[in-house]
Amino acid sequence: MIDSTTSKVGAAIHARKDAGSGAVIGYLPLGFPDIQTSIDAAVTLANNGVDVLELGLPYSDPVMDGPVIQAATQRALAEGYRVRDTFPAVREIVSQVKTPVLVMTYWNPVAQFGAQRFADELSAAGGAGLITPDLIPDEGSEWMAAATAADLDRVFLAAPSSSETRLKQAVEASRGFVYTVSTMGITGARSDVDSAAATLVARLRAVGVDNACVGLGISTAQQVREVLAYADGAIIGSAFVRALAEGGLERLAAVSSDLASGSRVS
Amino acid sequence: MTTLHDVVGPYFGEFGGRYVPESLVAALDELDEAYKAAAVDPSFQAELAELHKTYTGRPSIITEVPRFAEHAGGARVILKREDLNHTGSHKINNVLGQALLAKRLGKTRLIAETGAGQHGVATATAAALFGMECVVYMGQVDTERQALNVARMRLLGAEVVSVATGSRTLKDAINDALRDWVASVETTHYVLGTVAGPHPFPTMVRDFHKIIGEEAREQVLALTGKLPDYITACIGGGSNAIGIFNAFLDDPSVELYGFEAGGDGIESGRHAASITLGKTGVLQGAKSYLMQDDDGQTVESHSISAGLDYPAVGPEHAWLAKIGRVHYEPITDAEAMEAFRLLTRTEGIIPAIESAHALAGAIKLGLKHGPDATILVSLSGRGDKDVASASRYFGLLEGEIVDDGAVQL
Known part of the structure; x- marks a missing residue:
């Protein structure tokens, strides 16, 4: 069940909705190009209009990710990123900014670390919860129990192909928001955000979603504006990763401000 | 007496399941239903048996x-x-079964991963036989050590994509095939070549072999x-x-x-x-x-x-x-x-x-x-x-x- 009273992420999204708009959720991989820079980059997003941070835990086989994010996370792994580096990085970020921090991770690193241990350490570090792209609620009972015990958000995905039953299941299993996949595909900038996204958000509303945030393919302020016209949040990933890779923190700050301007009520 | 030979997924003891992006679940459900129907459909079985006899x-x-x-x-x-x-190789047993299923599901495009190239060749062959489009993902290391099979697939009309990420072998070819499938699932069937992957593949591929x-x-x-x-x-x-x-x-x-x-x-x-x-x-x-x-x-x-x-x-x-x-x-x-x-x-x-x-x-x-x-x-x-x-x-x-x-x- 969605319970925004204890979800820091839910509260942040609601604050932006109350202001007449919606939230901007920014993704960057941990450890790219190195751990300290990835911490600074997350802080940069938070200081330039991003309302919720989504930090990717680098993984060897990221099947939901396109080339930009794959390249960044493979680099982080090559530089020696370890799962245990996640917790001090989150702690450092939340000590600097009030923006809630979610971790986006494929399931196996959590399973090997131990789901409850991961939840407890993330909670102790001040993290808000997990987005789990290859864990469907059907396989998620261990994570649900661990997240509940540690009072963490759990963000599951909804896709244009999902049945009504599955949308309902995603809504009931999620806390914080439901990650609304805009298109049938993987991460990466697209010139148009699929019209399927608006339809999917409407279908999620029909089964009682609190916060439906749309991701995949959003890379311009105009797209943010369009998405926030019907959704509760817009998730931006590859565009930020590319900015960081090509122009460092300075370019990231500029791109972040620009994209976040799409969420400002005019 | 308990029998082991007819155990079906999604779980084999603690193993198996469906650890996949939500986008693929509808396709896996559809495949599971189509496969269960085909498994007890005499006309499907007869068509497959005829192919085994006269083609394989x-x-x-x-x-x-x-x-x-x-x-x-x-x-x-x-x-x-x-x-x-x-x-x-044995790979054709599974490929013909899955290609027939794909046809039943109205899919027009087959994708596959391949390591040695045997499964890719079998899939390219089935695509040629049934008049379907075919893309085969193959690790770059494997395209080099199995160059003959790359040529065979291309002769059969398949597009062979050399995968240069990760270890550049079979595992990475599967990752890219999954990425393709997430985006193309409406028109495309992923002919997974082994008894791995999400349910129903381990059960279905076993049954075809x-x-x-x-x-x-x-x-x-x-x-x-x-x-x-x-x-x-x-x-x-x-x-x-x-x-x-x-x-x-x-x-x-x-x-x-x-x-x-x-x-x-x-x-x-x-x-x-x-x-x-x-x-x-x-x-x-x-x-x-x-x-x-x-x-x-x-x-x-x-x-x-x-x-x-x-x-x-x-x-x-x-x-x-x-x-x-x-x-x-x-x-x-x-x-x-x-x-x-x-x-x-x-x-x-x-x-x-x-x-x-x-x-x-x-x-x-x-x-x-x-x-x-x-x-x-x-x-x-x-x-x-x-x-x-x-x-x-x-x-x-x-x-x-x-x-x-x-x-x-």
């Missing part, structure tokens, strides 16, 4: 190999000749009057092995052996023996045994055989290992290549390097159990594709030193 060349024969068996302790060694199937063991059971009974004592098969993902094992799972007298790729030796760390390592994890849609570090990052596998060079294994094998029904052991590159040469020189049959792992296992079992033992070997594929690799290995190419050592005939 089933039933595949068995061949007793006494000259090879002299090097295996004098045991009786019988080969199940999947190498004689059209396209040169169990004809191997069903035929072999009757053939060996007719030839010898009794069931074999031992059955050996190579294990990458494990499709030919599950295919030959299935009909014997509930015969307690038949000991089943799966031989994993031991590469340079387990102690070297350079191998593909995920069951031998025995670490449970989740990769590419299923919970199973996989090669991983303490962080759950997949470790690169190594094998001279592209088809076995995969850091995980199908979930049913993980379960059969855990309950002790099947023994799993590693065979090194050197042992496999020795068996490759031995079968070639003694019987005039050039096996795939993958299948040579099963032959090496048969030699070990024969030496241990002697002339009273009957060993059935899954000869899952032929070695035409491996001529260049084997020639390099044995130094038979022009300008290299010819080493005519080990096999004394």
Whole structure:
């Protein structure tokens, strides 16, 4: 069940909705190009209009990710990123900014670390919860129990192909928001955000979603504006990763401000 | 009495499941339903049986190999000749079944991953036969060591995508095929080539291959009057092995052996023996045994055989290992290549390097159990594709030193 009273992420999204708009959720991989820079980059997003941070835990086989994010996370792994580096990085970020921090991770690193241990350490570090792209609620009972015990958000995905039953299941299993996949595909900038996204958000509303945030393919302020016209949040990933890779923190700050301007009520 | 041969997914004990992005769930549900319907539909079964008979060349024969068996302790060694199937391996059994299903589902495009290229060739063949579009993902390392099969797929009209990410082998080819499928699932069927991946693939692919063991059971009974004592098969993902094992799972007298790729030796760390390592994890849609570090990052596998060079294994094998029904052991590159040469020189049959792992296992079992033992070997594929690799290995190419050592005939 969605319970925004204890979800820091839910509260942040609601604050932006109350202001007449919606939230901007920014993704960057941990450890790219190195751990300290990835911490600074997350802080940069938070200081330039991003309302919720989504930090990717680098993984060897990221099947939901396109080339930009794959390249960044493979680099982080090559530089020696370890799962245990996640917790001090989150702690450092939340000590600097009030923006809630979610971790986006494929399931196996959590399973090997131990789901409850991961939840407890993330909670102790001040993290808000997990987005789990290859864990469907059907396989998620261990994570649900661990997240509940540690009072963490759990963000599951909804896709244009999902049945009504599955949308309902995603809504009931999620806390914080439901990650609304805009298109049938993987991460990466697209010139148009699929019209399927608006339809999917409407279908999620029909089964009682609190916060439906749309991701995949959003890379311009105009797209943010369009998405926030019907959704509760817009998730931006590859565009930020590319900015960081090509122009460092300075370019990231500029791109972040620009994209976040799409969420400002005019 | 409990029976093992008809256990179906999504779970095999603690293994299996569907660890996939939500976007794929609808397609997996659709496939599961279509497969269940087809499995009890006489017209589907008749169509597949007709293809087996008139296209693949089933039933595949068995061949007793006494000259090879002299090097295996004098045991009786019988080969199940999947190498004689059209396209040169067992892979066609599964591909024709899945292509027929894809047609029923109205899909117009087939995608596949391939390691050695056998599954890619089989999929490209089915696409040509049914007039479907075909894209095959293949690790860059494998496109180089299996260049002949790349050319075969292109001749058949398939697009071959060389995958340059990660370890650039089978695992990475599967990642890219999954990424394609997430985006194309409406028009495309992913012809997964082994008994791994999310449900229903492990069950469905097993069922399409169990004809191997069903035929072999009757053939060996007719030839010898009794069931074999031992059955050996190579294990990458494990499709030919599950295919030959299935009909014997509930015969307690038949000991089943799966031989994993031991590469340079387990102690070297350079191998593909995920069951031998025995670490449970989740990769590419299923919970199973996989090669991983303490962080759950997949470790690169190594094998001279592209088809076995995969850091995980199908979930049913993980379960059969855990309950002790099947023994799993590693065979090194050197042992496999020795068996490759031995079968070639003694019987005039050039096996795939993958299948040579099963032959090496048969030699070990024969030496241990002697002339009273009957060993059935899954000869899952032929070695035409491996001529260049084997020639390099044995130094038979022009300008290299010819080493005519080990096999004394």
